[in-house]
Amino acid sequence: MTLTEIMKKHGIQAAGIPFGSCRLTRGYKLRSVGFEPRSVYFGLIPYYTRECDLPRSVSAYAVSKDYHLFIEETGALIEKEAKEAFPGAGFAVFGDSSPFDERDGAARAGLGVIGRNGMLITEKYSSYVFIFEIVSDVPPDREPVEPGRCPGCGRCAAACPFGMTGENCLSAITQKKGGLDEKEKETVLRYGSVWGCDICQEVCPYTAAAKKAGTIYTDIPFFTGTALRFPDEKTLADSDDFAQRAYSWRPKDVILRNIRLFEEHGTSPRANPDEGSGGREAPETNT
């Protein structure tokens, strides 16, 4: 069995390219691997569930339990199976805190293109994937390609609350510690999210196509069985559940502050008021 076949068994689409063709961003993370890296297998973990199509107050990636837990469990399992399939070979799994520019690497592995919104975009899942990788001394299974680019239709920039100018980001505002200023509060209230922002992904034509084809939906049980679309004071009081949610990387006060903001204004959060377009007005800074 090949490494990509092992990953496929776990619902992960993967491809391996030569180590030397990957862009290192934190090379020091490789110091402890204990072997000479020869290949990097980039894997796509689709996380978009049917629940993400329903009303929700959080970004799609935060609807199900935290993917770090999935990587922890499944990464260890894949590593074990890989060691059985390739006796004596070295494997090191990296998720999130990666030694590489993961989007660039996954694009070089031919798994998708780089979108104007900065995301890796795939035909099957659009941008609703987590990327992780396995560094190994087994050979790669393909030659790298020059990273492709999306067609640049501009819908993401037109729909972004900040025109994708890089000046600010709703996702960053919802995750910011401390208080929000009046303008930030207004933005959170207007776009209805208590955690994250999917606008530049929702409006992308790749997303519409992947939904139409039905390929966007993950069938990984970890994601399909753990949805929570409207975290509130009650669900957040469950410390065990909170610890397994993506928003627990910040103190609980951060998401609570956002939830209370809606309560104070007598409105309900809804991050995806109108599936597809988001039902939002385009900002004046459209490009």
Ligand code: SF4
């Ligand atoms: S919305 Fe258009 S420009 Fe933006 S990432 Fe998608 S294809 Fe590219």
Ligand code: SF4
């Ligand atoms: S996540 Fe939201 S605010 Fe941030 S760039 Fe995308 S559309 Fe703009």
